[in-house]
Amino acid sequence: MTTPTPRLPIDVDYLRQQLQALLSIPSPTGYTDQVVRHVCQELERLHLPYVLTRRGAIRARLAGERAEGARAIVSHVDTLGAQVKALKPNGRLELVPIGSWSARFAEGARCTIFCEKGSYRGTVLPLKASGHTFADEIDSQPSGWPHVELRVDAFAMDAPALERLGIEVGDTVAIDPQPEFLDNGFIVSRHLDNKAGVALMLAAMRALQDAPPPPVDVHWLFTISEEVGHGASSVLPADVASMVAVDNGTSAPGQNSSEFGVTIAAADMTGPFDFHLTRKLAALCRANDIRYRKDVFRYYRSDSASAIEAGADVRTALVTFGVDASHGYERIHMHALRSVAELLTAHALSKVEIPRDYQPFGSLQGFTRQDAPPAQQRPFDEEDLPPDYPLPEADGSAA
Structure with missing residues (x-):
C-alpha cells in the first residue's frame, strides 16, 4: 500500500522561464554542448552537485538518507x-533527418546551419x-x-560557392522552435x-530545495542522444x-x-x-x-529503453505530459507540466x-x-441486458 506523500507546490513562472531559455538554445542530437552548459549552470544555482560524462550527459544528486536503492529521474536535452x-548543383543543400520525424513538418522551417567557419541561416523548402x-x-x-532542400541565406548559386562558404557534408542543421506561450x-x-x-524537472528540483531529505538518493539525469536511441x-x-x-x-x-x-505509460514499443x-x-x-490517466505507446521508446538494453537491472516507468502533433508543430499545456513536476516531488519524497x-x-x-485477489462481482441480473437480448432456454438452446 503506497503511503500518501504530499506533493510540493511548483513555481510555474520559473518553469516557464526555464522552458523559454531551453527552447532558445539549439540542441539537435550531436550538437548539445551549449544546452548542457545551461543546465549545469542552473544546477549550480540550485546548489545541486553534478558530474558530466565525456560527451555531456548530466547526473545531479539530491542526497537522501541512504545511497542504496537510489532513484533516478531522467529526461533528454537533445532534439x-x-x-x-549533399551540396547540390543549384547551391542548395540536401538533408537527412536527425531522429525520426517527417519532412512534411520541415517544409517552410527556418533553420541554422552550423559549420566550421560559423553559422548561416536558411529555409527548408520543397x-x-x-x-x-x-x-x-x-x-x-x-x-x-x-523532396526538400535547404535554401541558404547567402550568395551560393552552385556547389563550389557553398564550399567557399565553408559548408560541408555532415554539418548540423538546427530547426527554429518558433515558440508561443499563450495566456490560456x-x-x-x-x-x-x-x-x-x-x-x-528543474522546477521539481527547485521545489525540493527546502524539503526534508528523501529516503534514498535521487539522481536527476539529463541525456544527450535519446532522439537517436542511445539515451x-x-x-x-x-x-x-x-x-x-x-x-x-x-x-x-x-x-x-x-x-x-499526468499521462502514465503502461507500455511502449519495448x-x-x-x-x-x-x-x-x-x-x-x-x-x-x-489528475492522471494511462496510455500505451506503440511507436515510441524513451530513455528507459536504452538503460535496460545496456544491461541495467532497474525498475522503469514513464510519466508524460500530453503533446499534440508530437515531432511536428507541438502543443502542450502548462497544467500537464505542473502536474508532472508535482508527481516527481511526491515520488522523490x-x-x-x-x-x-x-x-x-x-x-x-x-x-x-503480483497475486491479485479475484475480482468481486455482483450476481447476474437479467435486467442488465438490453430488452431484445436473446436468453437461452432451460435446455441451453437459444430462445
Whole structure:
C-alpha cells in the first residue's frame, strides 16, 4: 500500500522561464554542448552537485538518507534536427533527418546551419516551392526528405560557392522552435520533446530545495542522444534501483494521453514498464489529487529503453505530459507540466515500498508479489441486458 506523500507546490513562472531559455538554445542530437552548459549552470544555482560524462550527459544528486536503492529521474536535452547530406548543383543543400520525424513538418522551417567557419541561416523548402512557376504541381509533388532542400541565406548559386562558404557534408542543421506561450496556458513550439521535460524537472528540483531529505538518493539525469536511441545507456549509477523517465505523451486519435494532468505509460514499443513502480506512481497521483490517466505507446521508446538494453537491472516507468502533433508543430499545456513536476516531488519524497531493492541480489524473502485477489462481482441480473437480448432456454438452446 503506497503511503500518501504530499506533493510540493511548483513555481510555474520559473518553469516557464526555464522552458523559454531551453527552447532558445539549439540542441539537435550531436550538437548539445551549449544546452548542457545551461543546465549545469542552473544546477549550480540550485546548489545541486553534478558530474558530466565525456560527451555531456548530466547526473545531479539530491542526497537522501541512504545511497542504496537510489532513484533516478531522467529526461533528454537533445532534439530533432537534420544534417547536410549533399551540396547540390543549384547551391542548395540536401538533408537527412536527425531522429525520426517527417519532412512534411520541415517544409517552410527556418533553420541554422552550423559549420566550421560559423553559422548561416536558411529555409527548408520543397523542391517545387514557387506557385508562379509550378502551379498545381506544388500540391501534387511527393513528401519526404528526398523532396526538400535547404535554401541558404547567402550568395551560393552552385556547389563550389557553398564550399567557399565553408559548408560541408555532415554539418548540423538546427530547426527554429518558433515558440508561443499563450495566456490560456497553451504552449506551441517545436522541440517541446523534450525541452519541456527538462524544464519541469528543474522546477521539481527547485521545489525540493527546502524539503526534508528523501529516503534514498535521487539522481536527476539529463541525456544527450535519446532522439537517436542511445539515451540513458551510460549515465546510470550502480546504486539506482528504479528510474522514472519524463517525456512527451502522444495526445492523438487512438491514444488515451491528455494535454492536461499526468499521462502514465503502461507500455511502449519495448514492452511493459515495471508493474510495481507504475502502480506506485498512479497511487501517488490519487493520494495527491493529481489528475492522471494511462496510455500505451506503440511507436515510441524513451530513455528507459536504452538503460535496460545496456544491461541495467532497474525498475522503469514513464510519466508524460500530453503533446499534440508530437515531432511536428507541438502543443502542450502548462497544467500537464505542473502536474508532472508535482508527481516527481511526491515520488522523490515517498517511502521505499520494496526494501529488498536496496541490494541488487537477494533471496526470495521480501520479493514482490503480483497475486491479485479475484475480482468481486455482483450476481447476474437479467435486467442488465438490453430488452431484445436473446436468453437461452432451460435446455441451453437459444430462445
